[in-house]
Amino acid sequence: MNVELRDPNTIMKLSRLGSFHQSRLSFLRSFLSEFKDWQYNRDLFDLDQKGYGTAVYSFKKKDRTYSLICYANKINDDERSDRVIATKWDAAFTLHDGVPLKEDIERLRNEVPKQEVGRLSYKELTLSRANKSVRVFDHVVESLSNGNQPNLGLLEKVGYLYRTTAVYGSGKFGLADRFRIKNREEINGPFRLEMMLVYLVRQFTFDQVNHVAKNRNPSLAVKLDPKICRNLGIGNSTGLGMAPFIVNHPTLLNNWILSREIALKKIREIKIVETKDRDLFKNCVKNSIKNITSWNTESEYQLKKIKLLLKDVRKFINFMENEFNFQKDYPFNEIYLWLEKETCEECIEYIVSIMMEPFGEIIQPLVGQMSSEEEKYFNIPTERNVEDLKEILENKYSDILKINFNKEESNQKFWFISKNKEEPRLANRFEENGADLEQPLAIARDVKKLYEKLLPVENNLKINQFLVDNSDLRHVIRRAFIIENFPYSEIQDNTIGENLVPIDMLRLKLSFFGALKFDPRSDKWLRICMFQGAPLPNELKDYDEQWVYKNSS
Amino acid sequence: MKSLSEIETTAKRASRAAGYSWGIAEEVGKSVRLSELFGFPGIKHLNQYYQNKKKEKFNDIKLIDKINKSNGLSFCPIILGVHFIDQVKNIETLTKCSIEKLAYPLLLLPFLSRSSEIIGKKLLFSFDESKFLLNFNVSISSNFWNKKNLMLAKKVEISFLNNEDNFSDQDWKNLYKLAEGTFVDETDSLKEGAAGAGLTDND
Numbered sequence: 001m002n003v004e005l006r007d008p009n010t011i012m013k014l015s016r017l018g019s020f021h022q023s024r025l026s027f028l029r030s031f032l033s034e035f036k037d038w039q040y041n042r043d044l045f046d047l048d049q050k051g052y053g054t055a056v057y058s059f060k061k062k063d064r065t066y067s068l069i070c071y072a073n074k075i076n077d078d079e080r081s082d083r084v085i086a087t088k089w090d091a092a093f094t095l096h097d098g099v100p101l102k103e104d105i106e107r108l109r110n111e112v113p114k115q116e117v118g119r120l121s122y123k124e125l126t127l128s129r130a131n132k133s134v135r136v137f138d139h140v141v142e143s144l145s146n147g148n149q150p151n152l153g154l155l156e157k158v159g160y161l162y163r164t165t166a167v168y169g170s171g172k173f174g175l176a177d178r179f180r181i182k183n184r185e186e187i188n189g190p191f192r193l194e195m196m197l198v199y200l201v202r203q204f205t206f207d208q209v210n211h212v213a214k215n216r217n218p219s220l221a222v223k224l225d226p227k228i229c230r231n232l233g234i235g236n237s238t239g240l241g242m243a244p245f246i247v248n249h250p251t252l253l254n255n256w257i258l259s260r261e262i263a264l265k266k267i268r269e270i271k272i273v274e275t276k277d278r279d280l281f282k283n284c285v286k287n288s289i290k291n292i293t294s295w296n297t298e299s300e301y302q303l304k305k306i307k308l309l310l311k312d313v314r315k316f317i318n319f320m321e322n323e324f325n326f327q328k329d330y331p332f333n334e335i336y337l338w339l340e341k342e343t344c345e346e347c348i349e350y351i352v353s354i355m356m357e358p359f360g361e362i363i364q365p366l367v368g369q370m371s372s373e374e375e376k377y378f379n380i381p382t383e384r385n386v387e388d389l390k391e392i393l394e395n396k397y398s399d400i401l402k403i404n405f406n407k408e409e410s411n412q413k414f415w416f417i418s419k420n421k422e423e424p425r426l427a428n429r430f431e432e433n434g435a436d437l438e439q440p441l442a443i444a445r446d447v448k449k450l451y452e453k454l455l456p457v458e459n460n461l462k463i464n465q466f467l468v469d470n471s472d473l474r475h476v477i478r479r480a481f482i483i484e485n486f487p488y489s490e491i492q493d494n495t496i497g498e499n500l501v502p503i504d505m506l507r508l509k510l511s512f513f514g515a516l517k518f519d520p521r522s523d524k525w526l527r528i529c530m531f532q533g534a535p536l537p538n539e540l541k542d543y544d545e546q547w548v549y550k551n552s553s
Numbered sequence: 554m555k556s557l558s559e560i561e562t563t564a565k566r567a568s569r570a571a572g573y574s575w576g577i578a579e580e581v582g583k584s585v586r587l588s589e590l591f592g593f594p595g596i597k598h599l600n601q602y603y604q605n606k607k608k609e610k611f612n613d614i615k616l617i618d619k620i621n622k623s624n625g626l627s628f629c630p631i632i633l634g635v636h637f638i639d640q641v642k643n644i645e646t647l648t649k650c651s652i653e654k655l656a657y658p659l660l661l662l663p664f665l666s667r668s669s670e671i672i673g674k675k676l677l678f679s680f681d682e683s684k685f686l687l688n689f690n691v692s693i694s695s696n697f698w699n700k701k702n703l704m705l706a707k708k709v710e711i712s713f714l715n716n717e718d719n720f721s722d723q724d725w726k727n728l729y730k731l732a733e734g735t736f737v738d739e740t741d742s743l744k745e746g747a748a749g750a751g752l753t754d755n756d
Binding site: 121122170171172173174175176177178179375378379380382383417440463464465467468469471472473474475476477478 | 554558559566579580583615635639640643671
């Protein structure tokens with residue numbers, strides 16, 4: 001049986017992309033899988049009694065070492081902010097390529113805590129900072145120092161001791177450019193070094209909290225139970241900074257989504273599913289209920305989605321246990337068709353993610369295809385003609401061409417870069433100044449404009465001739481020739497309409513990171529948790545691949 | 554040291570702010586990145602050009618021909634570069650073209666380098682005493698080193714070089730003969746058994 005890949009016109013709608021969940025393809029899971037047999041070390045732990053100082057953690061294999069350097073600093077409560085405009089943090093981190101010399105640690109001590117205004121070198125790969133969840137951190141210190149384990153209810157509600165507010169890589173602020181390291185096999189997957197940084201930061205937070213508790217009461221203090229550690233992750237506050245990324249990297253976006261779609265297609269094409277795979281799938285679905293019921297948010301938007309998800313997952317479990325026969329041919333295809341008919345988008349994508357759990361042999365080769373050599377697709381094939389371009393637009397942007405951009409509501413928003421912080425922002429073009437400096441993220445509007453401009457033009461005119469007088473549309477002409485070969489490279493929705501929910505764009509990216517428990521704090525930023533339930537570094541050698549669904553909280 | 558990623562982003566944004574479309578700004582970002590990667594002063598010249606552009610007018614070329622004469626104004630290297638890439642398959646048929654009065658000629662260099670890769674031919678770019686051999690966007694050979702006063706080239710020439718060896722037949726034969734020193738003379742027994750396949754293939 002041949003199952004078709006799902007239609008980009010359905011999958012690339014923002015509401016669908018905003019319903020994606022983590023899976024075995026997610027970057028934090030593929031990072032763990034890649035580095036499980038690397039040697040983990042805590043090389044330096046030089047903190048004072050209050051937990052301020054320097055620490056170094058590393059992963060090493062053969063002649064390659066990656067070292068996380070941590071700088072923990074004292075800050076006042078009124079200086080602690082999750083917004084990217086903050087200038088001080090409880091801790092700042094960089095991932096150094098190799099073993100840092102003393103001079104490196106001293107050089108970086110002056111730069112890393114400054115974050116965006118510091119300067120890194122080609123020897124540093126990623127950069128981040130994090131703030132304590134003061135409420136949780138203080139409670140854990142207090143409990144441990146009195147010889148008790150902390151209140152699990154509080155920990156479950158928050159899920160982490162620290163949350164990061166940005167993780168930078170790929171040449172930002174002087175960090176190493178991607179080209180310097182792209183041929184290393186162990187990082188043949190997007191954001192792998194960013195994931196390593198976050199993972200090692202998580203361990204630092206446990207070590208720091210234990211250290212502070214011990215120093216507060218050396219005779220009575222106990223260590224945080226490893227089981228509790230395992231159920232804590234690293235929080236992350238994410239704003240609009242992430243949204244333009246998925247528009248600005250079309251071939252990369254395609255490769256992420258295409259890998260997911262190929263995985264689903266191959267799973268639906270399995271004629272007979274073995275008992276062990278069936279059982280693993282069923283167990284993951286059932287265990288995952290805990291992940292939904294422990295998903296805390298005050299966002300009404302998300303609460304509605306969670307409620308619907310929970311209802312539909314329970315409906316699916318009932319169907320699977322009481323009505324469905326796994327013995328029939330192509331059972332996952334049957335399940336998928338049932339989901340499409342009976343459940344919401346959030347539930348469809350949730351179960352699609354879990355379908356991948358038993359099939360490591362399908363997923364593993366796809367993980368290696370999720371990067372992109374973007375430069376290869378940059379040049380516009382200008383010897384092609386207008387007829388070719390019209391055809392691409394009609395075939396690949398059919399829904400977008402139906403949008404009426406003469407209506408105010410279709411044009412309401414514009415994306416810009418804030419001068420104060422050089423970060424992307426979104427505003428109402430009819431109420432705010434700055435639309436003349438709009439970023440090129442209104443792809444749907446510009447594609448429609450291109451199409452209208454092309455309509456009266458002779459079909460045999462070459463693109464190089466068309467471009468002579470239409471350079472304002474060059475950016476979308478480039479994209480059109482990309483989507484011709486990369487069907488999932490474009491969001492098939494209006495990114496400037498009044499109904500835009502920007503967090504859908506953030507959620508798409510964060511789901512590929514492997515984030516759990518999306519907690520929107522507005523329509524423009526959200527909090528998430530990473531690595532919650534993941535094995536600790538000293539457990540990596542032999543860990544359970546399905547740890548996401550074994551959270552014991 | 555600035556990373557290439559920072560160089561590309563800043564060049565792109567500056568180009569948009571200088572009045573170019575986003576599509577052209579993207580081209581400039583890529584090209585200035587390439588220029589710096591090859592060791593040429595892309596950022597410096599782009600900055601100087603954009604400062605001058607505030608005070609001076611430049612000529613935006615449209616279709617590139619064999620001889621491109623100035624209308625009095627110097628040609629804009631950005632528009633020329635972008636159109637050169639777009640039209641390179643047509644220009645290639647001219648085998649050579651010249652441009653009179655080109656502002657900041659070094660800014661054209663990365664566009665020509667990318668064009669060399671697109672058509673799979675080496676290009677020779679020359680003005681005044683400076684020559685640049687563009688090798689398929691893999692490398693640039695040049696006698697240029699940190700010369701000053703490159704605000705204007707009175708005349709530049711771009712030649713498309715045929716894909717030919719740059720050594721003589723005799724050079725090749727001599728080297729090949731030397732390489733044969735790694736081969737083993739085959740005896741009858743080696744001829745029969747060492748290749749793996751049979752001596753006839755009439756099956």
